Amino acid sequence: MSTTERPRILVVGGGYVGLYAARRILKKMRYGEATVTVVDPRSYMTYQPFLPEAAAGSISPRHVVVPLRRVLPKAEVLTGRVTTIDQDRKVATISPLVGEAYELPFDYLVVALGAVSRTFPIPGLAEQGIGMKGIEEAIGLRNHVLEQLDKADSTTDEEVRRRALTFVFVGGGFAGAETIGEVEDLARDASKYYASVKREDMRFILVDAADKILPEVGPKLGKYGKEHLEGRGIEIYLSTSMDSCVDGHVVLKNGLEVDSNTIVWTAGVKPNPALARYGLPLGPRGHVDTATTLQVQGTDYIWAAGDNAQVPDMAARKAGVENAWCPPNAQHALRQAKILGDNVISGMRGFPQKEYSHANKGAVAGLGLHKGVAMIVMGKVKIKLKGRLAWYMHRGYHGMAMPTWNRKIRVFADWTLAMFLKREVVSLGAIETPREEFYEAAKPAPAVTAATPAPEKAKAS
Template sequence: MSTTERPRILVVGGGYVGLYAAKRILKKMRYAEATVTVVDPRSYMTYQPFLPEAAAGNISPRHVVVPLRRVLPKAEVLTGRVTTIDQDRKVATVSPLVGEAYELPFDYLIVALGAVSRTFPIPGLAEQGIGMKGVEEAIGLRNHVIEQLDKADSTTDEEVRRKALTFVFVGGGFAGAETIGEVEDMARDAAKQYSNVSRDDMRFLLVDVADKILPEVGPKLGEYGRKHLESRGVEVYLKTGMDSCIDGHVKLNNGVEVDSSTIVWTAGVKPNPVLSRYGLPLGPRGHVDTAATLQVQGTDYIWAAGDNAQVPDLVGRKNGNPNAWCPPNAQHALRQAKVLGDNVVSGMRGFPQKEYSHANKGAVAGLGLHKGVAMIVMGKMKIKLKGRLAWYAHRGYHGMAMPTFNRKIRVLADWTLGMFLKREVVSLGAIETPREEFYEAARPAPAPADAVKVPAAAEPKKTGAKAS
């Protein structure tokens, strides 16, 4: 960490908002006008819309993350967590990966912590559930699913086999519907390489407490998505919750019970709980309460945006909804970050703040290779697409939105190779415990069970006399 006499702009979080806001500030700022410091537990930003494709093996996991230090070479990037903020002293407490926590002074603050998985106190969920918020979870899910196919192919125990080939996904929004679509596609493709496993042996369940899936694309496309998944053998249970999943025994509140080794939880997100320790004004659901300028209410040196902020939706309010708020999605986060960056620079220079206003441009979702739904808003006209055309729209939009030219090219290369080469179906689960095999080889061998140590008193005494 460098020390400087220049004002410090502290960016807490390196996700969409943190990365793009820092990038925007560095672009607009004059030379040596301020120091930009980004603090995040990870040294990279994850492009979350591509996690389902990474879990299915369509995109290399390395290509859905963007290294912060490479994209922000003029910023100070610290790997750690901001645990508390003292607004009176303008000091943040940083807990690094190793070593003691330390205080970091700042002049301007950007809160961009994003969101975490929203969970409920369901028995067994913490032990059995798999999330889909990070690239590590996407890799883990892919390895886990293929390991279940390996297990089912090699076992003669029908109960073990049935449990391995049952996959439960909780949450029917973008994350849940896209993930089950991609994973089912991968499992169907992988089953062709197993002699004792077929798609008919597998059971996929999608569970949601709402009365429809994919609400972001509207009821008609959501209904199409549901029917499409059901046509592929996915059991969709709406207006249904999960009561428990202890030891993989899933109990739904509609009476359905199954044994499953794979329980994927994508039932929404919530603001990062650490916000409650920052002393900032929070909304009813834990979001930072901001004005339309993205300034935190009651302050003139703190800004917030993205999934952890409660930002007024000016377009929705002009259309007659006085309680409209910007939804937590990448479309708003990307655009809010640019306005936020401009406002921070304006705030440093004493210029007026600009209000954030953005009309929804629609939504796209992929449901596996060549399958998807899309709603594109052009003025007052809504264009609805489904099937292969929607899938092209999904890939086209997210391919363009992927940060950095480097990552755009790598993702495009993955897609291009996928057109000509078969999908790789191999589990690298050992990467989660890379030292296990070496440890087994290097640890001292245990003494033989039948080896009996002779007491010292019973050992024959050695003498210089020769035996006769």
């Protein structure tokens, strides 16, 4: 970290909003006008809409992430967390990955912490659940699912086999429906290479507390998505929830009980709880309360956007929807980040702030290879697509939304190769404990205790 006399713009979070806002600020900033510092526990940004495809092996995991130092060469990138913010002194406390915490002064602040998984105090969830918020979890899920097929194919214990081939997914929004669709595709393809495992032996279960899945694309496409997944043998239980999953014994509110080694939790997100320590005005659900200019209410030097912000949806309010807020999705995050970057520069130079307003352009979702749903909004017309065409729309939109041409090209290359090559079905479960085998080989051998010789019998006199 360098010291500087220039004003410091501190960007807390290197996710979608943090990365794009920092790039925008660096692009619009004059040489030497300010120092941009980005702080995040990870040194890369993850494009979360591609996590289901990474879990299914359709995209290389490395291509779903963008290294911050590579894309922000003119910024300071600190790998750590901002634990507290002192607004009176304009000082942030940085807790690095190693070493002691230290204070970092700033002049302008961008809060882009994003969201974390929304969980509930369900017995067993913390020990058994698998999230889908990071690339590590997507890789872990892929390895885990393939490992379950290995177990099922190698055991003679019917209970172990049934437990390994039962997969439970909680949450029927985009993340849940896309993930179960992709993972079911993966398992179906992989089963061709196992002598005693067939798709009919597997049990996929999707649970949601709401009365429908995929609410983002509307009731008709949501119904189609449900019927499509059910047609692939996936059990869907709506208007129900999970009561417990202790030791993998899943108990649903509707009375269903199953044993499973795989419990995937995708039941929504909530703002990062670290926000509570920043002393910022928060909305009823914990989001940072912002004005239409993305400035935090009551301040003129702090901005927030994305999943951790409560941003008024001006387009919806103009259409007559009261108290509408921007939903947490990629199309809003990208556009908010650009306006936020422009407003930081304007605020630094004393110019007026722009208001953020964006009309919803629709939503797209992939449900596995060549399967999807899409709702495209063009003015007052809504175009609804399903099947292969919707899947092309899903890939086209997110492929172009992927940050940097480097990553765009790599993602499209992965898709192109997949047209000619079969899906990889190799489990690299040992990647999670890479030193285990070496440790077993290198650990000291147990000390051998010499046996005490038996006393000789007394010689006969």
